[in-house]
Amino acid sequence: MVNGVLIGLVYSLLAIGLTLIWGVMNVLNFAHGDFLMIGMFLSYWLYALAGVDPLFSVPINAVALFLLGVLIYRFVISKVMKGPPLAQLVVTFGVSIFLSNLAALIWTPDFRTIGHSMLTGTWDVSGIELSIPRLVTAIGSVLASLGILWFLRKTRTGKAILAVEMDREAALIMGINAERINSLSFGIGSALTGVAGAMLATYYYIYPFVGGTFGLICFCIVALGGFGSIEGAFIAGILVGVVETLGGYLLDPSYKLAIVFAMYLVTVWIRPQGLRGW
Numbered sequence: 001m002v003n004g005v006l007i008g009l010v011y012s013l014l015a016i017g018l019t020l021i022w023g024v025m026n027v028l029n030f031a032h033g034d035f036l037m038i039g040m041f042l043s044y045w046l047y048a049l050a051g052v053d054p055l056f057s058v059p060i061n062a063v064a065l066f067l068l069g070v071l072i073y074r075f076v077i078s079k080v081m082k083g084p085p086l087a088q089l090v091v092t093f094g095v096s097i098f099l100s101n102l103a104a105l106i107w108t109p110d111f112r113t114i115g116h117s118m119l120t121g122t123w124d125v126s127g128i129e130l131s132i133p134r135l136v137t138a139i140g141s142v143l144a145s146l147g148i149l150w151f152l153r154k155t156r157t158g159k160a161i162l163a164v165e166m167d168r169e170a171a172l173i174m175g176i177n178a179e180r181i182n183s184l185s186f187g188i189g190s191a192l193t194g195v196a197g198a199m200l201a202t203y204y205y206i207y208p209f210v211g212g213t214f215g216l217i218c219f220c221i222v223a224l225g226g227f228g229s230i231e232g233a234f235i236a237g238i239l240v241g242v243v244e245t246l247g248g249y250l251l252d253p254s255y256k257l258a259i260v261f262a263m264y265l266v267t268v269w270i271r272p273q274g275l276r277g278w
Contacts, residue, residue: 001242002128006138008241010196013141014214015221015233016148017192023165023228024185027077027088031096033215035190037103039065039197040206044112047201053118054201058140061194069190073183081182096215103208112206137199144195145234148188152230161185165228213257217244220264226274236275 018032039061046052046060072095080087122129152158163171164181172178204210221240225232240260247259267274 001246002130003134004242004245005238006131006134006241007245008238009138009141009145010200010237011214011217011221011241012234012237013145013192013196015218015225015237016145016230017189018218019222019225019228019230019233020148020161020165021186021189022222023230024161025077025081025182026085027081027092028219029186029189030089030092030215031072031099032189032193032218033211033213034096034099034103035065035069035193035211036197036200036214037206037208037211038068038099039194040201040204040210041103041107041197042194043198043201044114044206047114047117054114054198055118055136058195058198061198062191063194065194065197066187066191070183070187072190073186077186078179078182096211100208100211107208109208114201114206117202131203133203137196137202140199141196144192148192149230157184216257217260220260222274224264224267224274229274232275 014032014036018029021027021029021032042061042064043052043054043057046057047054052060076091076095077088080091117133121132123132123135124130152162160171160176161181161184163174163176164178164185168178171181217240221236222233224240225234225236240263243263244256244260248256251259
C-alpha cells in the first residue's frame with residue numbers, strides 16, 4: 001500500500017506534464033514516456049562520466065528536457081498544429097519511435113543501473129520498511145507537483161497558460177501569444193519528465209524502451225483524472241499506483257498493468273469525462 005502511494009506520486013508528476021500539454025494544445029503526446037527515458041539516461045551518463053549523483057542532476061535534467069521539448073515543438077509539433085488530430089497523433093508517435101530507437105542505436109538496448117547513488121538503504125517506520133530512493137523520489141515528485149501548481153496559479157505566465165487552456169479564443173483577444181504558450185507548455189511538460197527521470201534513475205532499470213510502459217500508464221491516468229485536469233491527474237496517479245501495487249501483491253506481479261488498464265476501461269465506461277472532467 002505504502003509503495004503504491006510512493007510510485008503513484010511519481011505517476012502523478014508525469015501525468016501532470018502530459019495533461020498540461022493536452023489542456024493547452026489538445027495534443028496527446030505519445031512521446032511523453034520517451035522524454036522520461038532521455039531524462040533517465042541523462043542522469044545515468046552524468047553519474048557515469050562526471051560522478052554527478054542523480055539527486056543533483058534534477059535541475060540539469062529539467063533544463064535539458066525543457067529545451068528538448070521546446071525544440072521538438074517548434075520544429076516538429078507546431079507544423080501539424082493546424083492539421084487534423086490524427087496528424088498530431090501520428091507525429092508524436094513518430095517522435096516516440098525516433099527517440100527510443102535512436103537511444104537503442106547510441107546506447108544499445110542493454111539494461112543499466114546506477115549502483116552507488118547517495119540514496120540507498122531503507123528506513124524503518126513502525127515496522128514498515130521504506131526504500132529511501134523511493135521515498136525521496138516520492139517527496140521530490142510532490143514538491144515538483146506543488147511547484148508547478150504554484151507557478152500556474154501565482155505567476156503571470158502561469159495564469160496566461162491557464163487562460164489559453166480555459167478559452168484559447170478569449171486569450172487571443174486579450175493579447176496572449178498562444179504560440180509562445182504552446183511552446184512553453186510543451187517545454188514544461190517535458191521538463192517534468194526530466195525531473196522524474198533523474199529521481200527514478202536512482203532505483204529503476206534504465207534502457208531505451210523504458211518509456212513505453214510509463215507512457216501507457218500516464219495516458220490511463222490522464223483519462224482517469226479528466227483530460228486537462230491537473231488536480232485529477234494528481235489524484236488518479238496515486239490511485240493507479242495503489243491499485244497497481246495491490247493487484248501485484250494479491251494476484252501476480254505480471255498482472256499489474258492489466259489491472260490498471262481494466263480499471264481505466266471501467267472508469268471511462270462509467271464516467272467518460274474522468275474523475276475531475278467536465
